[in-house]
Amino acid sequence: MPVQATTNIWHNGNLIPWDKAQIHVMSHVVHYGSSVFEGIRCYKQPSGAGVFRLTEHMQRLVDSAKIYRMPLPYTVDQLSAAVVDVIEANGVAPCYIRPIAFRGYGEVGVNPIKSPVEVYIANFPWGKYVPGNDGADVCVSSWSRLAPNTMPSLAKAGANYMNSQLIRMEAEVNGYSEGIALDVNGYLSEGSGENLFLVRNGVLYTTPLANSVLSGITRSSVITLAKQLGIEVVEQALPRELLYICDEAFFTGTAAEVTHLRSVDRILVGDGTMGPITSALHEEFFGIVNGLKADRYNWLTPVNVKVAEPVGA
Ligand SMILES: Cc1ncc(COP(=O)(O)O)c(C=O)c1O
Numbered sequence: 001m002p003v004q005a006t007t008n009i010w011h012n013g014n015l016i017p018w019d020k021a022q023i024h025v026m027s028h029v030v031h032y033g034s035s036v037f038e039g040i041r042c043y044k045q046p047s048g049a050g051v052f053r054l055t056e057h058m059q060r061l062v063d064s065a066k067i068y069r070m071p072l073p074y075t076v077d078q079l080s081a082a083v084v085d086v087i088e089a090n091g092v093a094p095c096y097i098r099p100i101a102f103r104g105y106g107e108v109g110v111n112p113i114k115s116p117v118e119v120y121i122a123n124f125p126w127g128k129y130v131p132g133n134d135g136a137d138v139c140v141s142s143w144s145r146l147a148p149n150t151m152p153s154l155a156k157a158g159a160n161y162m163n164s165q166l167i168r169m170e171a172e173v174n175g176y177s178e179g180i181a182l183d184v185n186g187y188l189s190e191g192s193g194e195n196l197f198l199v200r201n202g203v204l205y206t207t208p209l210a211n212s213v214l215s216g217i218t219r220s221s222v223i224t225l226a227k228q229l230g231i232e233v234v235e236q237a238l239p240r241e242l243l244y245i246c247d248e249a250f251f252t253g254t255a256a257e258v259t260h261l262r263s264v265d266r267i268l269v270g271d272g273t274m275g276p277i278t279s280a281l282h283e284e285f286f287g288i289v290n291g292l293k294a295d296r297y298n299w300l301t302p303v304n305v306k307v308a309e310p311v312g313a
Pocket residue numbers: 039164190191192193194195213214215216217218219252253254255
């Protein structure tokens with residue numbers, strides 16, 4: 001889906017015009033991938049709009065920057081306020097929000113320390129991410145996820161997404177919606193931009209952080225919802241073949257939300273339809289984010305915007 005321009009972008013504390021949010025080709029990030037970023041959704045509510053788990057996303061941005069020794073001159077609270085400001089200034093909701101911090105124009109060479117840190121926050125309309133109306137047909141990728149002592153997967157760094165690009169391109173070239181990567185030891189890891197959940201015999205399984213996954217905020221939300229629904233949740237290393245014999249499987253992510261998997265490597269997951277546990281979690285998740293169920297965990301930050309209809313796929 002092409003980027004839909006809005007009016008303003010937040011840059012280092014000020015709102016600037018969308019078209020002026022440009023960087024020099026010699027910026028460090030262009031050559032060495034030195035960025036950390038977030039993806040957040042703002043949902044339509046019955047009375048306005050709300051940003052989903054804003055503080056947690058901004059905390060993860062701050063954590064990602066810390067891992068890469070990138071000093072961020074803003075606190076979680078300041079960054080969260082900036083997100084609300086840019087959404088309200090643009091008057092665009094529902095929307096996707098993209099905060100990004102990177103090493104800008106300074107020195108040539110791998111060491112980023114003397115290149116300045118720039119922070120931008122954009123928001124724009126964005127619809128469905130993983131194609132497939134009746135569930136996604138996915139594959140296991142021939143690419144592995146990042147080995148733990150190579151690129152830290154708890155940091156949401158731009159450079160990690162070169163690996164994600166390989167996974168996603170291979171999947172789409174071969175006619176699948178998305179790819180699931182194994183970790184370097186051959187255990188299930190995650191999708192190119194989604195965490196992975198499986199259901200077998202009524203138990204909900206997901207891959208632990210030690211299997212090279214991003215600590216997904218939707219993942220943690222779904223775990224919370226599952227526990228409240230009385231569903232047993234197990235985080236453990238999972239073998240690939242569990243994908244072929246599980247009863248249900250789904251992805252979670254800000255972009256993917258809760259997306260049920262119809263098939264993996266052309267093998268139907270269960271009978272291919274969305275199973276009862278996925279359906280229950282799907283209903284809870286969308287009930288809360290769309291404001292149809294009580295926001296009992298205070299996951300939504302209100303924004304003062306006249307909402308448009310959500311953007312379709
Ligand atoms: C690699 C990867 N894993 C998992 C996720 C899901 O994380 P979240 O639910 O915080 O969006 C994302 C999306 O940000 C991702 O890019």
